[in-house]
Amino acid sequence: MRVGIPRSLLYYKYLPFWKTFLVQLGLDVETSPLTNKQILSRGVEVAENELCVPVKAFYGHCMALRDRGVDAIFVPRVVSVEERAYTCPKFLGLPDMIGAVAGDLELPPLLSPRLNQREKPREFKHQLIEFARERFGLGRAAAVAALENARLAQKHYQQGLLSGRKPLDLLPTSRFNVPRRRPPRSQRRRIGLLGHPYNIYDGYLTQNLIARLEEMGAELVLPEMTDHRLLMQAATDVPKQLYWSYEKEIMGAVNIWTEKKMVDGIVYVLAFACGPDSLIQVLIEHRAREHRVPLMSITIDEHSGEAGLVTRIEAFTDMLMRQGRKKRTAA
Amino acid sequence: MRVTAPQMGNLHLMLEDLFRRMGVDYVKPPPSSTRTLELGAKYGPEFACLPLKINIGNFIEALEAGADTLVMAGGHGPCRFGYYGIVEERILRDLGYDFRFMMLEPFSDGAWAFYKTFEALSPGLSIRKLWKILKVSFAKARAFDSLYKRALEIRAYEVNRGDTTRALKEAEAVMAAADTREEIEAAAAESMAVIEAVDQDPGRDVLKVGIVGEFYLLLEPFSNFGLEEMLGHKGVYLERSVWVTDWIAPHRKNIIFGYPHRLIEEKAAPYLDQNVGGEGRETVGTTVIFAERGFDGVIQLLPFGCMPENIATSILPRVQQDHDIPVLTLTFDEQTGRAGMVTRVEAFLDLLKARRGSRLQAV
Ligand code: SF4
Ligand code: SF4
Numbered sequence: 001m002r003v004g005i006p007r008s009l010l011y012y013k014y015l016p017f018w019k020t021f022l023v024q025l026g027l028d029v030e031t032s033p034l035t036n037k038q039i040l041s042r043g044v045e046v047a048e049n050e051l052c053v054p055v056k057a058f059y060g061h062c063m064a065l066r067d068r069g070v071d072a073i074f075v076p077r078v079v080s081v082e083e084r085a086y087t088c089p090k091f092l093g094l095p096d097m098i099g100a101v102a103g104d105l106e107l108p109p110l111l112s113p114r115l116n117q118r119e120k121p122r123e124f125k126h127q128l129i130e131f132a133r134e135r136f137g138l139g140r141a142a143a144v145a146a147l148e149n150a151r152l153a154q155k156h157y158q159q160g161l162l163s164g165r166k167p168l169d170l171l172p173t174s175r176f177n178v179p180r181r182r183p184p185r186s187q188r189r190r191i192g193l194l195g196h197p198y199n200i201y202d203g204y205l206t207q208n209l210i211a212r213l214e215e216m217g218a219e220l221v222l223p224e225m226t227d228h229r230l231l232m233q234a235a236t237d238v239p240k241q242l243y244w245s246y247e248k249e250i251m252g253a254v255n256i257w258t259e260k261k262m263v264d265g266i267v268y269v270l271a272f273a274c275g276p277d278s279l280i281q282v283l284i285e286h287r288a289r290e291h292r293v294p295l296m297s298i299t300i301d302e303h304s305g306e307a308g309l310v311t312r313i314e315a316f317t318d319m320l321m322r323q324g325r326k327k328r329t330a331a
Numbered sequence: 332m333r334v335t336a337p338q339m340g341n342l343h344l345m346l347e348d349l350f351r352r353m354g355v356d357y358v359k360p361p362p363s364s365t366r367t368l369e370l371g372a373k374y375g376p377e378f379a380c381l382p383l384k385i386n387i388g389n390f391i392e393a394l395e396a397g398a399d400t401l402v403m404a405g406g407h408g409p410c411r412f413g414y415y416g417i418v419e420e421r422i423l424r425d426l427g428y429d430f431r432f433m434m435l436e437p438f439s440d441g442a443w444a445f446y447k448t449f450e451a452l453s454p455g456l457s458i459r460k461l462w463k464i465l466k467v468s469f470a471k472a473r474a475f476d477s478l479y480k481r482a483l484e485i486r487a488y489e490v491n492r493g494d495t496t497r498a499l500k501e502a503e504a505v506m507a508a509a510d511t512r513e514e515i516e517a518a519a520a521e522s523m524a525v526i527e528a529v530d531q532d533p534g535r536d537v538l539k540v541g542i543v544g545e546f547y548l549l550l551e552p553f554s555n556f557g558l559e560e561m562l563g564h565k566g567v568y569l570e571r572s573v574w575v576t577d578w579i580a581p582h583r584k585n586i587i588f589g590y591p592h593r594l595i596e597e598k599a600a601p602y603l604d605q606n607v608g609g610e611g612r613e614t615v616g617t618t619v620i621f622a623e624r625g626f627d628g629v630i631q632l633l634p635f636g637c638m639p640e641n642i643a644t645s646i647l648p649r650v651q652q653d654h655d656i657p658v659l660t661l662t663f664d665e666q667t668g669r670a671g672m673v674t675r676v677e678a679f680l681d682l683l684k685a686r687r688g689s690r691l692q693a694v
Contacts, residue, residue, distance in 0.1 A: 048645040050636055050662065077605065086409035086608075093607040093642035100602065100646040114605075240417045240434065243408035273636040275411050278378035279418045286421055 002028045003111060004065030004073045008035065008058040010091065012167050012197035017154035018074065021128065024146030025136045032064040035204040039064055044302045046101055052271040053205060053301045054198045055090050055097075062098055066107050073098075075110045080118035085245045088276055111135065161224035166210070167201045177203045179214035189320040191218040192257045194250055194284070195269035196277075199300060206269060207306050209298070209313070213267065216317040221263050223253035230256065238283060244276045254284050258291035265294040265320045267313070272301035294320065332431070333358050334452055335398035337386040338367075340550040341479065342575060344507060345472040352464045353453040360393035363553040367392055372665040374422055381554060381634035381664055382547035383415050387422060394428050402452070405436040410608030410639050438581065467512060469576065474509075474519035476576045476587045478502050481526050483571060486563030488531040496560060498529050535566060538683050541621030542571040543614045544632035545640050548663060549573045555632055555661075556669045558676070565680060570626075572617035573610060590620055598623075602646050611639030615646055622654035627683040629656060630676075635664035657682060 003022055005011060011018075011031070022029050033039070035057050043060030065073050075095045080086050090097075095112035102110065113131035117123035125147060132143035160170045168177050182188070191213060193200055200206060213220065223231060228249075235242065235252030242248045257263045266288055270277040281297065288295035296316045298309065335358040336346055343359050350357035361367070363385055370391050371384030390401055401420075406413030416434045423430070433452070438445045450456050478499065486495040502522035509518035540562065548554050549571055562569055574587040583592035592613075599616030606612055618629050631647065633640035647658050659679040661672060 048641055050641045051645070079605065084407070089409045089607045089609075089611065089638040089642060092409060092605050093603060093611065093639075093645075096603045096605065097642060097645040100649045103649075238417070239420070240405070240414065243413065273378055275378075275380070275636065275638040278376050278380075278636070279383075279411055279414050281378075282376050282418045282421050286425065 001026075001072065002030055002070045004062075004068065004070035004108075005029060005031045006058055006061035006065060006073065006075070007031045007033065008061040008202075009054055009094075009198045010076075010078060010087075012171070012201050014154065015171055016157040017150045018076070020153040021146055021150035022074065024142075024149055025132055025138060027136075030065070030068060030070055032061040032068075035061070035202050037204075040204065040302060046105065048097075050273060052090070052274050054196070054202070054271055055094075056302060057202070057205065058094070059098065059101070062107055063105060066105065070108055072109050072111050073107060075112050077112050077114045077116075079114060079116035081115070081124075081245050083118060083121055084241070085243050085248065086118065087245055090275075158224070158228070161222070162227065164222075164225055166220075166222065167197060167224070168203075168210075177201070177208065177210040179211040182214050183217045185219075187321070187324065188217050188219040189264045189317070189324045190221050190262065191317070191320065192221045192253065192263035192266040193218075193269070194223065194253060194266055196246060196250075196271070196274075197224075199271055200269050205300055205304075206298075207304065207309050209267075209269065209309070212310065212313060213317065216314060217321050218317060221257065223249055226253065226256055234259070242280070247276045247280050250277075251280055251283065254287050258287055258293050263293065264323065265316065266296070267316070268295060268297045270297060270299055272299050332356060332400050332452070333398045334400045334402060335360055335390070335393035335396075336402045337389045338363050338551070338553075339382075339547060340552065340575075341475060341503075342550070344475060344503065345468070345575065348471055348507070349464065349468040350452075352468055353449065353456060353461075355452050358393050358396055358398040360389040360398075361396065363389060363551065367553075368665055374426060376418070376422075378636060379418070380411060380637050382545075382551075383411070383419065384665060385547075385551070385554060386415065387419055390419060390423060391426075391428075394423075394430060398430070400431040400433065400452070402433045402435060402448075405434040407437075407440075408608060409606075410611075410637075412609065467515070469579070470512065471506065471509060471515050472579075473576045473586070474506055474515060474522070475503070476574050477519065478506065478522055478526060480571070480574070480587055481523065483559060483563065483569040485526060485529055485531060486560070487537040487566050487568040488533060488535050489563075490530040490532050492564055494529045495526070495563065498526050501525050537566050537568045538628070538680060538687070539568045539570075539626045540683070541617065541626050541629045542569055542632065543610075543617045543621070543629055544573075544643075545610055545614075545634055545637050546573055546578065548632040548634055550575065554634075554663060556672055558630075558632070558661075558672070561673070562676070567680065570621070572613060588617075590617075595620065602650055603642070607639045607642050609637065609639030611643045614640060614643040615650060618647060618650050618656070618658060619654060622650070622656035626656065627687060628679065629658045630679070631658060631660045633660070633662055635662050657686070 019029050039060035040057050042063050043056040047056040047059045062073055075098050077095050078087050078091045115124050115127055129143040132138040231249050231252035234255040235248035237255050333356045338360045367388030371388035375384035375387045403416035420432045435448045446458055449461050482495050482499045489495045502525040505522040506518050509515045577585040577587050585591055595613055595616035598619040599612045603612050603615045621629050644660050651658050
């Protein structure tokens, strides 16, 4: 059986885990292409208009997998990845949202294990073993082994990220996010790139933002370069604990970067109409102001034009580069 | 200490009662107005959902009216509401306001913390006393909700346009004056009688429409341009899926709405088998319930970008197909105009009438 994984949303966080796990279940795994014009415009056409752009793109990815003739599409329901927190409501409802259009779009069946460890840590293990046994008749020992291999693959991937490699260097290759020329190391400025991985690493959605920033002199600092435990610890420095795990990662990154002076500036990418970000944006901007770190927010949607974006990031990086030159002459 | 909380529909009547019993000086924020919304849109984050913006406007206007302590409800997700307070406090402090801020987290977080929040508002209040106050005040709030529910039904049949709304005002005053348990019981009967006494035309052929969607939009007429009253005046019988006291009551039997939460989940399950926060699952489940009861149509209300409702909206087309019930989805933000909404509602009612006609012919 050929299973398709949409190259969208949580793909950018968990692909090594999912892929290894599914392969170990004896499935052939295929991913959809990188987001492109057709994928996005088809997604925009079928998805509810008010949804955020990465979720719209997800619909398009499912259609691309259908066109490739896969036998099933993997759309897990990732409710919660840790105690006392959720992902985003949209991930909670995703299989049902895709399910609602599956008939009209003639999508193949969805594989949607429910992953929820909000109440109990390490519940994933049991939920996935159950999934492997029920759907694929795997024995317990085989399911456990599949999980263990998947865990190792994910760990290996995360270690790569910690050492400063970008998800896209590690995931199947991309024509996006590859800078052509970069200024010499001594002149570069450290820019923290903040946002959900499926936004900042999707070169099509962000108009190749990573490469552009690097070409303009950024030495990128990414949330994944900080140990996850430290990120989560730093995320607790808020007036009330956040209950969205991925926003905690974002908040944690800002808190650490500003506290330890790890960046000269921050570029914050958020999707138009993103619920969680619309709120923590207030806290993030406040934090950056308090620590006098320049911050630029970039909102993306399906209409984002290239010209406006380039002008804005140019102005922002120019300002940081000027600051850098001043500092160097002063020293 | 002068205490305020955001405005939402008739919530102030319930809060007035609760705070009076606790001996708290309650500053009722001025009713939400265009200015309230303008303030909220100006100072609130651009993509925040509409209720947050109106909350900010309410708080600013209450601070201007002399409030020095702001109270906001909390929660733990997955939708935005549980984090509203934190963001609102940050914004107001950045604007330079000086105030005391309190979040009332749900009882399930811990009875002690829950009690302590009330005790901070009313120093010396014992647990027993608080419990008694909450029970009595809740009984009164229930009576209010029953009135509002009945008014939605009766307005469709009123002979003289506006009678129900006038009777409701009178009934509210009767209810508001009640203090002890006995008085509340008597006032509940008396106020209900006031509403029942509205001159009605029982033979009128009315459309039946279910109102579903996001909590705040359903409960605050200012945010939906008085949609319910408008529909009532057009002779539409209404039932609504969301009620304040159903929402507060921990057992979730939904006494006012009439269908327990468990049933709503069951009805939603074939389409949305997961709590997605807010009223997302409830919107799907109650739409099924209204369809099964033979309602002519359903209107879903939501603030622009509301995550749980956007999920529901993505799924409702399938419910419409399976249950053959028309659903009108209306989205609201600070730029929404009344005229556009009215046009869409009227077109929808025409559709419902036409369907009725053809259904009758088919019989
Ligand atoms: S976190 Fe924001 S961008 Fe991500 S799925 Fe949720 S609403 Fe969309
Ligand atoms: S239910 Fe919707 S509108 Fe209400 S707080 Fe949650 S996201 Fe915002």
